[in-house]
Amino acid sequence: MADRFSYFISMKFKKSNQLFTISISLLSIVLFLLPTGFENPILVEKNQRVKALILETNNEDLHTHAVVTVGTQDLKMEISEGKFKGDTLNAHNVLMGQKKLDKIFKEGDKVLAVLTTNKQKDKVISARADDFYRINIELILFALFAIFLIVFAGLTGFKALLSFVFTALSIWKVLIPLLLKGFNPILISLLILAFTTAVIIILINGFSKKGFVALTGSLSGICITGFLAVLFGYFFNIPGTVKDFSETLLYTGFTNLKITDIFISGIFISAAGAVMDVAMDISASQNEVVLKKPEIGTKELITSGFHIAYPVIGTMTTTLLFAYSGGFMFLFMALMAKGTPMVSIFNTNFIAAEILNTLVGSFGLVLVAPITAIVGGYIYTSKSKKTTGALA
Incomplete structure (x- = not known):
């Protein structure tokens, strides 16, 4: 009788896990098709972005001053795709003296060309080479990553890939548009982070004790990290404009954005993955201990978790x-090369921002570990040994 009950519970959870995987797959497709609300149809209609091949270059107008x-x-480039495929066009590449933005092309390079057309879209008015074409190699790298993940881990690998895609789409199609629309950055980030964390853990572990323990620990760690980021972000007195392109948003017209709050939300978002890893490691390890030693007590399991x-x-x-x-290696090198005193280095807002990132994230990791171990100790030993295997 007990074996039949255990089998029934196991099949019920298996079906629920399958339905959840299908639901997230469909939701990912919806997110992929969902517009962000910030598309610019005029810009898209006026300019076409296509792959092109550089045939000739003329560098006579380029002038080098020191390292700039x-x-x-x-x-001269040949269009490789789209309506104007095969056409040869003259284009320009303007260098502004900013090495992180400028690029110098040579014959044979593949570039992303921006074509400005007339109203009828049948004639190119002007063309420019925007940057090196990287979409193909990005797709190849992603395909290799997906293939390796699925070959190595099978169904679990597919679910991991699905969680990866779903999280990326949630950030691009939901979080970023909501931030641009002026929603509270900290609250929105916490809600979306909690939801995506739940989806990831349930996809990988299903509706199980292991997933519940990992999810509880992860959410606790995310909340703690969020609280610490807000608290110490205030005392550190670091403006959100310390991050690249933050001022660009203000100059673009998004003056209502709470840039500092967005910076703070980025702290616990960047630490969420590591927090989830720690919670999952401890939960999975405690689950294995229970499977190998079903008679283990709560206190002993918590100690093992520690x-x-x-x-x-x-x-x-x-x-x-x-x-x-x-990510800040060049900044460290530049400051050291200038002979900047240590006290000035660590007081610089760029460096202080990274210290805040590192210490708050690490603090969250330290606290999530005992929380997960304690939760796991009670959850794994709370049910009868007959149902443990079915729910693990």
Whole structure:
């Protein structure tokens, strides 16, 4: 009788997991087709963006001063796709003396060309090379990532890929448009982060004890990280304009945006993945302990969870340090090359922002570990041993 009940519960959860996977797949398709609300049809109609091949270059108007090159590069390119495929056009590439934005093309380069057409869209008025064409290699890299993930992990790999796509679409199609429309950045970010975290964990683990424990720990960690980001963000007194392109938004006309709140929300968003990893590691490990030793008690399982958490926390905090430091390596090098005193370096708003990112994220990791271990200790030992296997 008990075995039949366990089988019934197992099949019920299996069906629920399948329906949930299908639902998220359909929701991802809807999000993909959903407009952001910030499309500019006039700009799209006037300008066509197509792949092109550079045939010839003329660099006579380029002038180099020290390490900066300015001027206009004249190009001849062949359109590789679209209505004007096969046409040869003259184009320009204007260099502004900003190395992070400027690029110099050479013969044989594939570029993304912007074509300005007339009202009838049957004639190109002007053309320019916008940047190197990278869409193809990006798609190839994503395809290799997807294939490897599915081949290595099978159905779980497919669900992981689905969660990846769903999270990316949620950020691009929901979070960013809502932020641009002036919604409260911290509240909206927390809500969307909580929802996407729930989707990811349920997709990977299904409706199970392991998923519930990991989700509880993750949401607790996200809330704690959010609170710490708001609290110490206030004391650090760092403006949101410390981030690249934040001022560009203001100059574009979005003067109503709470730039500093968006910066703070970015802190707990960037730490959410690591928080979820720690919660999942501890939950999965406790689940394995229970499967191997069903008679284990609550206190002993919590203690095991703590022992599992210690090395996980030790490596994950360093992971955040590497991740944030790597993005600012050139800034560190520039400050050191100038002989800037250490006290000035760590007081610079750019560096202080990364310190805030790293320490708040690490603090969240430290706190999520014991919370997950305690929750797991009670959840995994709360039901009878007969149903443990079915729900694990």
